[in-house]
Amino acid sequence: MATASQLSIDTGASADDLFDEIFGAGVTLVSSTLAGDAVQSGIYTGALETLEGISPSDSGVILSTGNAMDVTQESGDPNVSTGTGTNTAGGIDGDADMNAVAGVSTFDAVIMEAVFIPDGDFLTMSFVFSSEEYLEYVNGGVNDAFGVWVNGSKLDLSVGSGNVLIDTINDVETPNLYVNNPEPDDLYNTEMDGFTVALTLKAPVNRGEENDIRIGLADGGDAAYDSNVLIMGHSVQAVMIAQDDAVNILPDTIRTYDILANDISESGDPGLTITHINNEPVSVGETVTLPTGEQVTLNPDQTVTVQSTGTLGSQSFTYGVVDSAGNADIGFMTVNTVATLPLDHVVEGTADDDLIDAGYTGDPDGDMVDAGDAADGSDDDVIDAGAGHDTVRAGAGDDVVQGGAGDDSIFGNAGGDTLFGGGGDDSIFGELGDDWIEGGDGHDHLEGNEGSDTVFGGTGDDWIRGSYGDDEIWGGEGDDYLWGGYGDDLFVIEDSFGNDTIDAENEDEVNGDTLDLGRVTSDLRIDLSHVNPGIGTVTDGTSTARFDGIENIVLGGGRDTLTLANFGGADRVEGFEAPIDNGDGTYSGVDMLDVSGMTDAEGNPVTVANVTVTDTNGDGSGDAVLHFPHFGESLTLTGVPVSAVSSPAQLVAMGVPDAGRNYIVEGTAGDDLIDADYEGDPEGDRVDANDAADASNDDVIEAGAGDDTVFAGLGADTVYGGDGHDRLFGGEGGDTLDGGAGNDTIEVAKGDVADGGDGDELFLVTDLGEPGEAPITIIGGEGDETDGDTLDFQGLTHWDDVTYADPDSDMDGGLSGNAVLADGTLVKFSEIENVIICFTAGTRIATARGLCPVQDLHPGEMVLTRDHGFQPLRWIGRRTVPALGSLAPIRFEAGVVANKRPLVVSPQHRMLIRGAKANLMFGESEVLASAKHLVNGGSVRRMSGGVVSYVHVLFDRHEIVYAEGAPSESFFPGDIGLEAVDEAAREELFTIFPELRSSTGNFGETARMCLRAHESRLLGLG
Known part of the structure; x- marks a missing residue:
């Protein structure tokens, strides 16, 4: 009991x-x-x-x-x-x-x-x-x-x-x-x-x-x-779905079955493991006896072995399974104990090293190879070799073969076969017909043989040969050797391709062999500098593939760079993306040319003046052909018209140097606006025109004298403000910003390094949505200061996330320390006299597009409400005040009011409190209590000092919304609510809701009962 x-x-x-x-x-x-x-x-x-x-x-x-x-x-x-x-x-x-x-x-x-x-x-x-x-x-x-x-x-x-x-x-x-x-x-x-x-x-x-x-x-x-x-x-x-299984078995016999083979896991590495048999926890080697007498044993390879009873009939049991991410599910398996095993149209191997051919009789259901017992009565067999180092000869028909675990040898023989190696170091030969071959895991040896075959290496260091016919070869991951053989072969390279060797073999060709890089999403460098145009390399910076005998190249999905050289011969590529016309006479390069190894007849570096562009048809209607000046080098861009790559500006955007440039965007002595439209540089250098020294958007900008405004835009730019009160905006990329003399304003984002120089600087930390967590470094500078340098985090961090190394009240040397932004970015600062932090920016609100920072919301945004589902936001207001006295915000630690992370609100902001205690005291299961009445000095406390920005969101009625997961009120424009916004905001509200001008009571009732101070404290938070 x-x-x-x-x-x-x-x-x-x-x-x-x-x-x-x-x-x-x-x-x-x-x-x-x-x-x-x-x-x-x-x-x-x-x-x-x-x-x-x-x-x-x-x-x-x-x-x-x-x-x-x-x-x-x-x-x-x-x-x-x-x-x-x-x-x-x-x-x-x-x-x-x-x-x-x-x-x-x-x-x-x-x-x-x-x-x-x-x-x-x-x-x-x-x-x-x-x-x-x-x-x-x-x-x-x-x-x-x-x-x-x-x-x-x-x-x-x-x-x-x-x-x-x-x-x-x-x-x-x-x-x-x-x-x-x-x-x-x-x-x-x-x-x-x-x-x-x-x-x-x-x-x-x-x-x-x-x-x-x-x-x-x-x-x-x-x-x-x-x-x-x-x-x-x-x-x-x-994400983890255990599918049903059934096994046919004779009385008083055993049969091993892979019940995980058809289970689904959305995890990248499923790693499925059986945890229970019929509700009983089970480990490898253990046996569970079912109430109906069958015994189920869990094997090391996560298959199960079933021992049947002597009673005919069908009995079902359950199994529990978990994937590598911890997602669990339950599946059913039905054991059908029968007097005679019916054919299931799958020739199954055993766990031993099987020879499966026309003479194989080891299938437990009696299925055989080439016995006319496929599902349609043909010799198109389905063969599952299972575990062990098996040899499979599929014979006649269009067969499907699964090698399974072990180092298998598979021969497709006649017909268009589909052959899967599975785990282990497999050897697969398609032989006759147009075969589909997948090596799977392991270091496989794969040959298509006769026919136009499709061969996939999978993971591991594979050896692949297409042999006869027009074959399609995918190396997959690992350091592969790919040999095309006869015919027009296609070699497909994907991301993480490894250090491959591609031997296309120029035999029996019509259109030539093709290297298809179109599925690579990273930026590639393709070296076509060899004197033989069919020989070269392709690298993504980690993996390098070497090829020989390639006549056609299809470029990848990233920004690809073609390396050309003297004596490079006549090359051809497809998929080259021509420069983008900016509409102002400038172009932005996409795919690039590296001609640094090319010279003219006098030995000078090649420039746009040395390049001639023709087309394959000779009348301007064909594919563009770029001719270089030394020893007849040329590059044909299949699918690209002459008009897209023939002007000097287009060639410069593609990476061909322009004569006379110094690669520095220079300002004047006046008050300049230097951005992508700026044309004041004496040599014609531009911002974000792909005309930096390396043909990128990593610009060098010298603003010079005057009160300049600089928008550096894309790339890892270097910006010098020079004299004057400048405004510098680095934009995306890891920029280096130098304010120089004067009282400058400098905006910084991920990866930027900023030095204010002399004067009173204002540094603005901003989030441009860039990936990663590259740190930000800020040096204020100590020269010619009056009020000192100011660092404004613009609400991207909290005081709790700022640490000071050497606080300095007399401003001699300024403040230094570190801050961690909400997204994890580290900010290192020094020589700063003033630090500004806004408490509420960054608070995430539940919307139709997910969790969104409150400062990013806009009228019309669909926000999730507790009572009415998604509702459109009608108005949003923001007010910045000193965080002192009655204006100091209230901070709720994570979990206090169902908030997923710390939440900061205004003192008057009301939070939804729910539960039996509220129901008992006030007759309501859910009530609203002001944040200031919930302060307890611990998990709920007032945060004083600095500056705070309060953001108000208003709907057609008073609503309960979710801030960091916590249910709390929207803005209620009663008398107290309207006092929290300035005059301009009130007038804007009266325009949207004219009935409020005569009486705030016209807006309606609050969404829940609102507690007084003494009532709120009875709830136990305050």
Whole structure:
């Protein structure tokens, strides 16, 4: 007999709380509802200890047709309570869906519903159903039932009758899926007389769109004797889907089966591992005996070996599986014990080193090679060699062969075969026909032989030969050797291609061999400098592929650079992206030419003056051909017209040097605006025109005298402000900014280094959305100062994230230290006298496009509200004030009010407080309390000093929105609310809502009851 102990259950959980508990990876909650009595649902914890042998999950959601707390009791006999036959006052009677499932009228139902967005194409749920009506009321007309509907369609179990009822899941109908717990045996700590093993339901869903789910539990036939369902925590997910399996087996025999082969995981490295067999935890080598007598053993390769009984029939059991990311699911396997094994149209190998050919008789179902027993009666066989170092000769027909684990040798023989090596170092020969070959993992040897074959190396250092025909060869990852052989072969290179060797072999060609780089997304450098135009290299900076015998090159998706040289011959490429016309006489280069190794006839470096552009047709209508001046070098750009690459400006944008430039954008002695449109440089150098010394946008800009404004734009620029009160904006890229003399304003972002020089500088830290966390370095400078240098973080950090190395109150040497921005970027500063931080910028609000910083919202933005779903934002206002006294903001530490990270709001801002305590004190389950009334000096405290910017968001009515996950109010334009905005903002509000001018009461009521100061403090936060 089990020892009674109470399962911990929170019956105060809201619908959102319940769905947040069961929703897992790949599922996002949009909205939810809960119907039934408050005692019928809750979140349980500690189940692995309290419900040992019942729940494989420590936490989850419990639904009950009675009181959820009655699933266990605190002490004594665990199965003698008289409280498990409750007629629940708030339960739902006669729900049509539940009546249809039970087949009788239903009572005491509890129903939860939600709208959600999945990241996958399937949804799964794991649960345990239990009932006090087991077993004496089975088929007695009181059919307690559990039902789930997705997008209006009921989900059925894929085993048994499909329904989850006491009449269909029991010791007779599904003996392996039911666990008996009768009184007085009481083997398990639950008041229920029986329960299921952990089961699963699955449904197709619409990826990336809103879907709906309905989950219900009800008493069938009467309101007496309760049932419960435990829904495993985070088991409703869309990334790890265990698919059903079935195996045919003779009586009293064993058979090994790969039940994970058809399971789906969205994780990059699935790493699937079996954790349970029929609810029992299992490790490699352990055997589980099912109630029906079959024995299931887990093998080291995560296959299972089934030992059948002597009884004919079908029995199902469950298995639990987890992927490398920790996502878990449950699948069903059905064992069909039959007198004669039917053909399953798959020739299966064993775990040993098999020879599978026309004479092979080892398939457990009797399938054979070339025996006319394929599904369509042909010799188009499907062969699964399985584990071991197998040799497969597929013979006649268009066969499909899976090598599986081990170092396999596969021969396609006749026909157009599809051959997969799988794991191990495999040798695969397509032989006759147009074959499809995939090596998979390992260092494989692959040959297409005759026919026009398609060959994929996969991972590992592979050796591949196409041989005869026009073959398509994909090396994949690893350092591969790719040999084309005869015909016009296509070599496809992808990202992470490795140090490959490509031997195209110029034999029996019509159009020549092609190197296709189109699937590489990174920037490539293709070296065409060899005297033989078919020889060269391609590198992404990490991997280098060497090629010989290539007549055609298709460029990649990144910014590719072609290296040319004297004696380089006549080269041809496809996919070259010509410069982009900026519309002002300048061009921005995309794919580039490196001609630094080329000279003219006198030995001088090549410039645009030395390049002649013609076309392949001779009339301007063909592909552009660039001719260089020394020894007849040329480059044909297939698909590019002459007009796109023939002007000096276009050639300069492509990387050909322009005569006379010094690669410095120079300002004048006046007040210049230097940006991409600036044309005042005496040599014609431009900003972001790809005319830097290396043909990039890494510009050098010297603004000179005057009060200049510089927008450096793209690239890693170097900017000198010079004399005057300059404004310098580095833009994207890791820039170096020097203010020089004068009181300068310098904007910095990720990767920038800024030196203010002499004068009182203002440094503005900004977020341009650049990837990575490249640090920012700021040096204020100490010369010719009056008020000192100011560093304004513009709300991108908090005071808690700023540390000072040497605070200096007399401004002699300034402040130095470090700050960490909200996105993790490190800011190192020195010689700074003033630091400004805004508290509220960066607070994230839940919107239709995800979590967005409040300062980035705009009127019309669809914001998620608690009461009315997504609503359009009508107005947003911002006011910056000293963070002192009554204006100092209030900080809530993470988790205090359901906020995911620290939250800072104005003192008057009201937070939503919910729960039983609020209901008990004020008769409302949800109330609003001002932040200043919740201060407790610890987890909620006032933050004084510096400057604070308050951002107000207004809707058509007072709403509850989500800030950092915490429900809180939107702006309410009452008398106090309007005092928080300036005169201009009030006039703007009166324009949008003219009824407010006569009376603020015209806006309507607040979304919830608003507490006074003494009432707020009763809640226990303040």
